[in-house]
Amino acid sequence: MAVLETGDEVIVPEPCFVAYQPTVIFAGGSPVSVPTYVSQDFQVTVDDLEKARTPRTKAVLLGYPNNPTGAVLERSRLAEIAEWAEKHDLLVVSDEIYDRLVYGVEHTCFSSLPGMWERTIVLGGFSKSYAMTGWRIGYAAAPPAILAAMRKIHQYMIMSAPTTGQEAAIEALKSAEPYVESMRQEYDRRRRTIVDGFNRLGLDCFEPKGAFYAFPSIKSSGLSDQEFSERLIMEEKVAMVPGSAFGQSGAGHVRASYATSLQNIEEALNRIEGFLKKLRA
Numbered sequence: 001m002a003v004l005e006t007g008d009e010v011i012v013p014e015p016c017f018v019a020y021q022p023t024v025i026f027a028g029g030s031p032v033s034v035p036t037y038v039s040q041d042f043q044v045t046v047d048d049l050e051k052a053r054t055p056r057t058k059a060v061l062l063g064y065p066n067n068p069t070g071a072v073l074e075r076s077r078l079a080e081i082a083e084w085a086e087k088h089d090l091l092v093v094s095d096e097i098y099d100r101l102v103y104g105v106e107h108t109c110f111s112s113l114p115g116m117w118e119r120t121i122v123l124g125g126f127s128k129s130y131a132m133t134g135w136r137i138g139y140a141a142a143p144p145a146i147l148a149a150m151r152k153i154h155q156y157m158i159m160s161a162p163t164t165g166q167e168a169a170i171e172a173l174k175s176a177e178p179y180v181e182s183m184r185q186e187y188d189r190r191r192r193t194i195v196d197g198f199n200r201l202g203l204d205c206f207e208p209k210g211a212f213y214a215f216p217s218i219k220s221s222g223l224s225d226q227e228f229s230e231r232l233i234m235e236e237k238v239a240m241v242p243g244s245a246f247g248q249s250g251a252g253h254v255r256a257s258y259a260t261s262l263q264n265i266e267e268a269l270n271r272i273e274g275f276l277k278k279l280r281a
């Protein structure tokens with residue numbers, strides 16, 4: 001709302017967090033989806049973005065580390081996007097809420113790239129790094145003129161973040177640093193268990209490098225992602241989200257969250273194994 005005029009287009013690579021397109025529409029813009037595929041490691045390229053660009057393009061909305069795929073964009077790839085954004089005078093909205101949860105790769109903050117501070121809105125929050133989902137503390141970092149417009153809208157739509165959440169966030173910043181790293185290591189263990197588990201079961205799984213999701217292909221099951229998820233929860237009480245909920249390029253995959261105990265993950269894998277045996281019998 002702070003940056004879009006009615007009909008402005010925002011390029012949104014997908015699969016992506018379900019709120020991106022509706023948020024663009026809510027702000028009066030038109031989302032333009034750019035599909036990415038497992039064959040390209042779910043990495044969006046400048047070529048893909050350029051094909052989607054029109055004279056009405058105002059911004060690109062990036063969400064890496066990605067929900068649902070776990071893909072992380074390398075610095076060199078981000079730098080190419082930065083150059084492209086500058087050339088065409090585009091804004092970049094970069095949702096970096098999983099910035100602390102990366103495994104064996106480095107996260108690059110988009111606004112730290114040369115020339116990007118002036119044109120980037122970085123979004124973050126406490127939900128993921130500090131396991132504060134539901135405490136409603138998020139933040140935006142952007143050039144002052146954009147923040148001033150965001151503040152005006154925020155003041156009348158939201159009033160303020162909850163006091164309890166703010167107090168918890170202050171405490172998290174003061175004392176939780178060691179826990180962030182130990183949880184990152186724990187997520188990494190769970191990540192390896194779940195990815196190995198899916199591959200062992202014949203559900204080919206892209207290796208996620210960030211966030212806390214695995215996004216295996218379920219094509220070998222012969223079911224659609226909706227059927228797979230629906231039957232799995234009804235028959236085995238294991239919840240996974242159909243990949244197509246995150247955009248058409250997510251079809252044929254399901255999203256599993258590993259923000260749960262190793263014990264739960266192992267139990268879920270056992271149940272999925274039983275489910276697949278029944279299907280293949």
Ligand SMILES: Cc1ncc(COP(=O)(O)O)c(C=O)c1O
Pocket residue numbers: 017063066067095097125126127133134136137138
């Ligand atoms: C990519 C991404 N961005 C933003 C959010 C929003 O998080 P919250 O509303 O808990 O701050 C989520 C939550 O799932 C997410 O996955």
